[in-house]
Amino acid sequence: MTTPSEGAFTALRTQLQQAAATFADGPEALEGILLGIVDDVDRAVREPLEIFPVCHHSPASAIAMARRLRDKQPKVVYLELCEDLAPLLTELRNCELPVAVQAFASEIDGFPAEWAPLSVVAPITEASAEYQAIAYALETPGVELVLVDRSCDHVFQWDTREPRPAEPADPDAPAAQEETALHGDAVGVEIGDLRPRFAELEEHLLRHGRVRHWSEWWHQYVELPLGDGDHDTYRQVMLLIGSLFRRLAPGDPERVRVDEDRERHMWTRMREHLAATGTDPADCLYVCGAFHAASRVEEFGVGGTTTFEISPPTATKWQYGLIPSSNAAIEAQFGLAAGSVSIAASVWAKNLKRTGVRPYRLAGQAGAKKRAKPGKAVTPAGPAPAGPPPDRLSGFLRRLPVLDPLDEAELLGWSVEIVRAARRNGYLASTADAIAVFETSILLAGMRDRAKPTPYDFQDAAVTCIEKDTVPGRRDVGRLVEIMMGGDRIGRVGYDALPPLARDVYDRLAPLEVNPQQRGVRRALLDIAARPELEQCSDVLWMLRYLMPQGAARPIMGERRLGERSIQESWDLALGTHQRALIELGYEGVSIEQVLEQRLRRTAYGPRATAATVLAAVEDATLYLGSRRLADELGTRALEVLAAERSVDGAPEVLARVRRLLAYYRTSEPVLPAWIESFVKTGYAHYCTLLPTACTDEEASVRQVAAMLGFLFSMESLALSLGCDRTQLELALAQSHPREPSKVALLWAAQLQLGRLSRAELRARCDELLDNPLVVPAYPRYLSGFVHALEPVPGLADFVVEAVSNAFGRLPDPVLLPWLPTLISTLRSGGAELAPLLIREAGRVFPGRLAALDAWVPPWRAEAAAPVRPVRRAGGGGVALLAAHPATCDAVATLLGCDGAWEAAAPRGAELLDRHPDTALALEALLTAR
Template sequence: MSAFEALRGQLRDAAERFAEAPGAAAEILAGMVDDVDRALAEELEIFPVCHHSPSSALAMARRLREKRPKVVYLELCEDMRPLLDELRNCKLPVALQAFASDIDGFDEEWAPLSVVAPITEASAEYQAIAYALETPGVELVAVDWSTDHLFQWEETDPASREDRKAKAPKADQPGTPAASAAESPEAEDGDDADGEALHGDAVGIELGDLRPGFAELEEHLLRHGRVRHWSEWWDQYVEQPLSGAGYDAYRQVMLLVGSLFRRLRDTGDLARSEERERYMWTRMRQHLAASGTDPGDALYVCGALHAASRVEQFGVRSDAPYEIAEPTKTRWLYGLIPSSHSAIEAQFGLAQGSVSIAAATWQKALRRSGVAPFRLAGQKGTSRRSPKAAQLAATPAEDRLSGFLTTPPEPGELDEEELLTWAVDIVRLARRNGYLASTADAIAVVETSVLLAGMRGRNRPTPYDFQDAAVTCIEKDAVPGRRDVRRLCEILLGGDRVGQVGYAALPPLAQNVLDRLEPLGLDLTKRTVQRALLDLRSEPHLRACSDVLWMLRRLLPDGTVRPIMGSRALGERSVQESWDLALGRDQRWLVELGYEGVTVEQVLEQRLRRAAWAPDATASTALAAVEDALVLLGGRRFVDELGARAVELLSAERTVDDAPDVLKRVRRLLAHYRASEPELPAWCKEFVTEGYAHYCTLLPTAFTDEETGVRQVAAMLGFLFGMESLALSLGCDRAQLEIAVAQAHPELPGKVALMWAARLQLGTLSRAELRARCDEMLGNPLVVPAFPRYLSGFVQALEPVPMLAPFVVEVMSKAFGSLPDHVLLPWLPRLVTTLREQAPELVPVLTREAGRTFPGSLPALDAWTPPWESVAEPKPAAGRVPAASGPVAELLAAHPAACDAAAALFGLEPVWQAPAEPAGAVHAEASALVERHPDAAGALAALLGGRAAPVTG
């Protein structure tokens, strides 16, 4: 007969008396007792836990000293087991992490994949890990899904798949959001909110999740328990009563609670839990068979939900088959990352401050009970105490539930000393954070805490009552600083403790970085932001540190490594630098960087190559990679490889959206090579020739395409005109550009202005004709409303045709003087915004030209005449290029051989036009000048391949 037969009958009678549907309620309650009975009867002892629960940790420490198991089976991803040995080198809390950036077998949109399992000192799992690792002859076996199997379930489960797609990180967010870690618990002026992002977008594995599946049940428990959230309910009705209970009572209550929530759990979540249970029991039976371990010498540590399992594979004597799927070809990387109380709370939906309160409760329970916990030797932040060895015989299962459920809790005594200490400390902390708190507020907090505890049916105030009382009495109606009183209470009761991974547990890349930065003389493991000063002129050995810091700035999120003084660009090296370093605070990003390679140089090269060969890569992306490789890595081979990729991408592009960025980057690269090397690289020459032909081909379409902006067309023309001399020397044909401009027939005013500027640069449109067209538009009332868009095009034309600056100043002056206010005023803000966003480099050009054009003082302004009105250019006849005149023309006409030689050099047929009027005295003066300096004329003729002819008057 079962030991729980009497309890089963009592629950059945209660269901029939109080439930509206006694059949269903009785079945649930009786089934819960059956689950407890079944779990207790299992030959392999099952230890049910709740994660980050002080009562679970206390019961675990007691049971391990009593039973001394030889094998501990732990509910943890089996491929994370090797990481547990590195916990000695860490300061808790930390998280075990499995990470994969290159996935094979899963949805590509999920990449990168990350799984974390946080470990805190106030947890039963840590007690089991410390016992197994510190006790000789004890084996620790992780039996849960591997990380690969976890995502295999996500792949096959439709609900999980859709949820995962919604949370998938973007391609420009490698790994995890660009956020920094939280403060250390000792620092009171850190950033509290950042600690919640320590785990990033990782899938969390919580050992022993006991949160009910039905929202209605949770709401019912919170309402009748007079608490605000689930963590407070658990602390009051489960945590505190179980902390002083015996092992049998603890085990039975946890099994009962686990069975209740299991039976009320959502069907999809329950199916996932049952699949994990089949996996774990199969792994445990395999290990027992392979090792020959007696099940009585083993302990199975799992969440209470899994302890009350009803799958057919339950138990070591079960012979139900279960086939474990093969892992995919995804390459998983493993490491330890810092965790924090707030990160655990945020990831698993716990109340803010609950994990910190649990840590404080754990320390208090240890002092009260006298139990010596297990700790890893040499671990930071812990003190090792000698264990009290005790070997007690196991006792058969007895009904402890009936007494526990029917006996009211013992009235606890008010700890006045503890409450007074809390009140004094919270007032002191509030003053530091800007609150006008006083001793009267401390007294009010004490009295209000006792009052709230009485109203909620508690014998003594809990930390949650103290929080509410402090908020009521101190915060009042305003928060003077960054922290509110509730956050100050969390700091007081334990703080957002942040863990740290020790040097020996870091990946090779992180160790290499710390070693290479050692000459800075800083302790980079500290969680404070440190200032590094580098005088590279007097201490040249620090240049290696500077190189590492600039690469880390490129690879790590903003704020981890931040330059205060100094810069590095093409051809630019600072002699003094100043850095703010937060590698100890943001240790997680350095650890995840170590998953990608062995050195920062290798990781940087991989990222640049990945960016250049990405499916959505453009020529601009490849040129950016070339620039980063030149600045940070050096070396010709990799740069040439990226440059060849840029040429390939440019030739394959069918749009010109990135033309402004391409023009800016290629100009910068050409200037660098011309200043530092005797000859341009082959890929650079090929890029210029390919770009010249490519943009000539796309130019007519870009002029007429409405989706192509004026800025993009201006950048194309800037490339064609700016690279024209180099492109022609490399074999390009200028006729291709002339044909492309002739074929362009734009309709938008801005593009029409660009086409006119291009024709002016090519010589098919004179400045006088262009001025006449603009004056005609200003005089046409039908065109005046659209004239600002023409003017915007002229401003953008300064990119390809810089010599147009005087004309743009002239047209803008005329526009400001003649356009009506209802046209001019709406256009000005639009022009300023466009220039600021798209072409900020053009503003100084216009400013300098305006400074040269307009007078510099008010008296001079009265007598000032615009230069475009003082000299009027003659309008040339249609279809005829005006003949050159002036001293230069006369000089050239007097020496036609030199001009003929220059024309022959460029493959042109020399055609001489008669001057409009006789040279006269000007001709005689030029001839006399040449006669006085015959050597200059002879040298010019020799340079052009001609012969100096005698000059006659």
Template sequence: MSTFEALREQLEEAARAFGARDAVAGILSGMVDDVGRALGEEPEIFPVCHHSPASALAMARRLRDKRPSVIYLELCEDLAPLLEELRNCRLPVALQAFASELDGFPAAWAPLSVIAPITEASAEYQAIAYALDTPGVEVVLVDRSTDHVFQWEPREEPSAERKEPEEGEDEDDAALHGDAVGIEIGDLRPGFAELEEHLLHHGKVRHWSEWWDQYVEQPLAGADYATYRQVMVLIGSLFRRLRPERPGRDRRDEDRERYMWTRMREHLAATGADPSECLYVCGAFHAASRVEQFGLSADAEPYEITPRTGTRWSYGLIPSSHSAIEAQFGLAPGSVSIAAATFAKALKRGGVTPFRLEGQKGAAKRKAPKPSRAPAAEPATDRLSGYLASPPVLDGLDESELLGWCVDIVRLARRNGYLSSTADAIAVFETSILLAGMRGRARPTPYDFQDAAVTCIEKDSVPGRRDVRRLCEILLGGDRVGSVGYESLPPLARDVLDRLEPLGLDLTKRTIQRALLDLDADPALASCSRLLWILRRLLPDDAVRPIMGSRELGERSIQESWDLAIGRNQRSIVELGYEGVTVEQVLEQRLRRAVWDPKATAAIALEAVEDATLYLGGRRFADELGARAVELLAAERTVDDAPEVLRRVRRLLAYYRASEPELPAWCEAFVTEGYAHYCTLLPTAFTDEDTGVRQVGAMLGFLFGMESLALSLGCDHAQLELAVRQSHPEAPAKVALLWAARSQLGMASLAELRERCDELLANPLVIPSFPLYMSGFVQALVPFPALAALVVEVMSKAFARLPDAVLLPWLPGLITTLREHARELVPVLVREAGRTFPATLGAVDAWAPPWEASAPGAGAGAAAPAGGPVSELLAARPDTCDAVAALLGYPGGWTETASASGAAGALLVRHPETSAAVAVLLG
């Protein structure tokens, strides 16, 4: 008769007594078989649950009793070199594998990241600390590699999905793991939703973490090793047998188990280790495995492990936190902090000495236990029958502990703005006992206390940043945040800390620190300033934030002020270290990758040129990126980025003209290529409905603004004239743009442009679309800033001539149109209007519009007489007119008459609007 035969018969008889079907009896019987199978295998299987205090306590006891020489651990095998680095860290931290450049995976998955968090209250840490600090003991990681984690992911689905932080959770700490895939040892949670709902309902608890703490953690905290082991395998078997069938997930779980048993067999064969001196630490779910490779005595064919892909993985440690672990694995907020507090309390109560790595930050020094001979293996006995049949042990009320919680939560609440008092402390005490009694336990748990505090203190609003639930988590242990020591940081992170040392700040702290840089008084800080600006470009916005100072082309800050939170963003700096040795190298790689991306545009390349000039200095790399910008511009078939291209190339040209003796070759090539490119696309852009007026205005800005440089480099002005003549837009805004361009090319005079605007205002059918014409005229200020006076004039005429019945419905459309299409150009109009209109209210009555005063009695745009102040000025300075006449090929010559005769006088008579405009300017 087997060890568990009596238990099997009892369970089958109970199933028949309750009228259950044969399937239920089979499940119960199979669970007993799984327990017997797991206990009878070698190496000894140690089932655990992820971040379980009961598992950590049982592990510490078993390691001191058994003294295994080899520990097989369910953890990604390629993370093994990182284990020794845990000595330099403050837990919790996470082992990480990171890859930004993929080979063999879909490009949309990049970057890939896998993390395995480690806390002190976990069985895996106890095993690692024992193995690393005990001579002659080896820890072997046997789980699939990080590369295989993604090899087994379905290709049609994303590899990871970030879970949003819970309400009241610190988002910064919850995001410490980013979008990484979490690897955990012992994920014990029902895969059957109805089963979990049934357990929560009958357990009178709110979430799974509370059920697990009440019905598994607390009973097993003081149980002997044999009972712990059998109960954990039984729970793993139950959840495994009752979960719904999911072929993909089931296959991956079974492949993991085949992988681990294959690696253990390979290690035993290579080293000749005695299986009786080995310990296999795995999740309770995998301890109840039914794969054919389970156990060393299995006769199944060896599992074939596929080779890794060509992806290059980087490895390191990143800081973690309790809230990050909870967010990563879907645990209730505060559950990991409560587990850590439970573990610390159990250590004091049970007298268990845990294993801690020597020299680890935050760990107290301890004496190494004296080695003892491992006891002989005890025969497996049935502990489940007594455990399942006996009622739960009800701990007595610990009044001193509960009173301390109640007093401390009231004090903490008052500090955070709550109007709590002694009466609230009494209410929390009594409510905690009441809730515990309603839930069938004599001793209130931290979850009962938390619910009672929320009920009695929260009232109707949260006065500060933290609510009562969060305050309870802080009281019961807080969100402990780990850090990676200097020695375990990658070279880039160490280089950053070394180069910022002149600031005199402790950048490992998680607080925000203010750095003040007086670059004139201490020029040595210039290198720190340059590094901070690069970090500003590479790190999240809250890591390095400038308060005073800027970094623009051609500018230099005298003083700078920074808010630094580098310690809080240690994970981001560590991941930068996976990309290069220095931040300059990382920035160069990112810029080069951005401009050679298949979706790169000329605007992106120009931005990269500007960043390279600002942050890296030198000309070689900037010229390389500039040459790529020329290629991208020539290959573009749309003009969507024309405004950005114009803005950036203007800024770069101004910088090079001010700081360099000559323009770089790529700038000249970009101007000539852009001139021909935009001339070619201009007629199509005018008629294309998908091309906005802002884009067309930017194209004209490039063509007219860069024309002098383009012509000096060999471009032909006829290209621009031909492109404008071939343009035939229908949209009102583009029509206005075309009129402005034709006037600039001499195809239409300014007077004709005024007449057309007057005709539009006089036509009642055009009035509703007049805001669109105005939008086009405003966009024309980009290539033709001299038109600002005309735009102000036309808008003023509209407000002066249109009746209220037409003006009031038309005004909202004008405002929304200008806001949508010309937001950045409206200030130009405001400044021009300020120069045109009188500055005081008293001057308004005597003020006459300049467009009416310029031609009295003739209307706007009429020819002004050649005489007057203009002719007098020209007659007083004849050399200027003679020089202009000579350039135009006319002979000089002046008469003493009031009307300037000769070539200059004939020119003035032929073009009277020029004289009129100058006369207006002269008043």
């Protein structure tokens, strides 16, 4: 075997040794790095199994890959991609690139619960070397594609991050664009993550290269020089870059361990496959990132000395599928400059046209500009040339950079097009701006030692000359340049590649005659009265609205409530834009009904379930699924949760939902379900028990206490019919001793409802509060309690209007004005049902015209000022009237429990009137009116 010193790179080693001795204080450190890089390159090119180093989304890598595949025609292609993603690659034929291969797990076993759900994506674009390898292997008969990288399960097994709770979203953070959010929070894996991990090195390269970011440096100094290079030059330069970045990477032991474990895993899988199939390594091609191609692990090569022990996967159940991707999503996930993937796609198209290379494409690939030609049978590769590969690095490193001549026609076309796009987006651009962009692009390129402006130079010039200091529309000029250079191409997963759930959704929405896969917002009109078959489409849309992100299915007209169905609906649909969310629903079940049922059960039986959330699940099960079985099961669960609760935080929501469910069942069912009867009975006893504590607990708000009393009073008749005892409520109120003014007012209203307090007594207490100067500052808090009391005692609306009116008339401004915002916020937050009661009662009491206001006297004042009328004795008008109407008097006597016949000397009705003078006056007024 040839030693490194005898190889093809002997001359290069000698030159590097001399350079190290000349430019370094001591040749040891620098010489070790430089010679180590050459050794890495020499080792990789000598490997019998050909290593093909690539960089992700690099047009130069894609061109070199297409050339090499046609020249070598390998029988086996080993690809650096998660090995468990292999079955999905054939579905790429049914997709429009870019798309991402995804592994998803919602129920995890073996990982911290805070990490769920787990998601891994591997985006694939047409201008990438991995797509060329995949298309070649799938379209060429007799070729086997083997994925050799760690599985998606091992991606998280080797993740050393500490379990941590999810951070709350920043409310001030700008909303993510739809294109950049296509991957969600998935972990991205890609072939060839080639970027310096040494921050000082990257800063040095950017500064001396006179570029802004890494994508521009790579485009200028690697993409363009390698675009026309031969195979040996390409391989050796990529290996050189990978070795350089690897040797100058900071010594993070954990990251180094993960990188080396991946390399050990890949070489172990390749040797296992070679041993099992007996394939000649010369007929194989190993496609991996340049960073991993320059590996120094002991398992490197087909003759590696050891075998890596691969740990078994966890018990996590993974689901696999394809999701749409976009250039912007790839750039955002992998830290690339905005527009770099779009520019790479345009460079790829130019390279194909310039070089005449025929790329590989999957047959029937959606969105492909050319139809892929059928692959030919594999022919054995020719004999490899004897001896080591020739040294191409020395010539490449000594060669001066070739300055491309200025293409004035291309630059002029760019300048005219960007001005046209800017004017369409609201900029006041003109022909003068096009000329300025043209000249500024040439100036910037000259300042950066380039004869031909790159797309990045042109972008800087356009921003400088057109955008100035304002952005009139939604897009800035930088974004317009990205769109002009190729746009943010967004992929789409075809119907045949979708999971069963997504296909079922599209099939069930077919009667709408709207293409649900088309991106953007589409309006769908449902005239259910004229076409009853559209009711099934309505059911699907309401379930999608519940399950998918906001905006995927948005109702414009129509609503769905318990016991109500719309006869006409209008929807804005954006299912094509949110296709990833629909696909991920397919990982949870085979139909949306199954997924919805699973989520409702997960909510009801989750560790944070409350009675309110479980009742919400009951309502949703009835509303969207119409499942009495599921509703009864979840209702029984709500009963269990309510009995175990020790707080009243969810009382307002519990009250609202129980009222709606009771109203629904009373109108749609012959009898109430057993669970809701038990819920009312248990809730009555439960809230009676918690009421004394809640009245004194500072954590319990007045709205929550009002909701408890609302439950007790509104459900009282049903609870008593089921066997509850009203004594529980009376004892609970007797044991309640609140100190907070609003709760005190709430307790007074409850006593009024039970008959323990009259309105006259309640009015007298309020007057005492207003007469006490020490209590006046706290009086608005009593009023807040009375406002909340409308929940349990809606008949108190007239008294609340009276109390608020007296407050406005008697409270001083320093007390009244600060209270008004509190009153408004109370009605807004918890008074959606209370405000109509007050408004209706105020409209009844107050005069309808402004002119009548001056002479208007409040009815409560008129009642207080009215003289007390004496009771008329026997022989008076009332007795005469009663004598004239004996049937009425008999009815009143029977009602009051007095039996007997009329007597001439002392009529029975007269005796009753003496005992009850108020009744006599009321009867007299009634009969007089008649």
